[in-house]
Amino acid sequence: MDISIGELSRRAGVKVPTIRYYEGIGLMPETSRTEGKQRRYDATHVARLNFIRHARELGFEVEAIRELLDMSGQPDTSCEEADRIARRHLDEVDRRIAKLEALRGELTRMISECGHGRVAECRVIQVLADHDQCAHDRH
């Protein structure tokens, strides 16, 4: 195969500047070029970029993806590390969900208590303004 960066972009669903950015940070390898300096890719690059895209969609950080890619290149080693990375990330996702649920609760309450009158009585504004105690208590 002999794929241009635009074609790779289409096949993997990743924008062209993003591919170049991934090359810059070492997630994608520097690849062979045409005489006119244009990048040429093959099927292995499509697979790698798909791997990266999917990991990003799952919210893995670039550092974690780097490690996962290294691992997938060593199929005979233990996958303990991959498991650890995934669990760590799951914990992080759980934390984010918990935090957002709490926000959602507060926002919902704020909105439902808003009497739709003047700003002076607006619950939304009040909650934001009056949080001195709460915030200090929790720290």
Add this chain to the structure above:
Amino acid sequence: MDISIGELSRRAGVKVPTIRYYEGIGLMPETSRTEGKQRRYDATHVARLNFIRHARELGFEVEAIRELLDMSGQPDTSCEEADRIARRHLDEVDRRIAKLEALRGELTRMISECGHGRVAECRVIQVLADHDQCAHDRH
């Protein structure tokens, strides 16, 4: 009152460089200075910064906070706009939660199916590598 930036930082729970940053982007006003050019604040600044911090904790974007601050300065106008901003943000939070829940499902499945053997059979790596079809189907 006659508060230094460090004292303001402690009272509002916002780091000193962040306060200066907020001044730079216009969330906090430029304030009076001592002869030696050091910033001096009063109770209204503490309240304003608390408002900002709490709004940030609730995930409001800086632009939204700017609007909310403007509103809280006009207590006799309708709070319709505040309500709208809060609802818009709630929708956004709902979207983020939904997305994270989906991720959580996929991550949990991935981890539970991992046989803890070699990378070659690792479900975590496989899921990331084999998503060509899925991804293309959805587009």
Add this chain to the structure above:
DNA sequence: GGTCGTGCCTCCAGCACCTGGAGGTTCTAG
């Protein structure tokens, strides 16, 4: 083989929201 249009190249600036360091000045307690 010339030309046209699209796609590619590099470089750099910007987004959101801070964070921290360097190098220098000011405040304040003892």
Add this chain to the structure above:
DNA sequence: CTAGAACCTCCAGGTGCTGGAGGCACGACC
């Protein structure tokens, strides 16, 4: 008066891209 903490400005960096400017390459068609 002096020591040291806290302040000042300016600027670079971090995360993960994104897009524009200005210029060259590719390939299809005539």
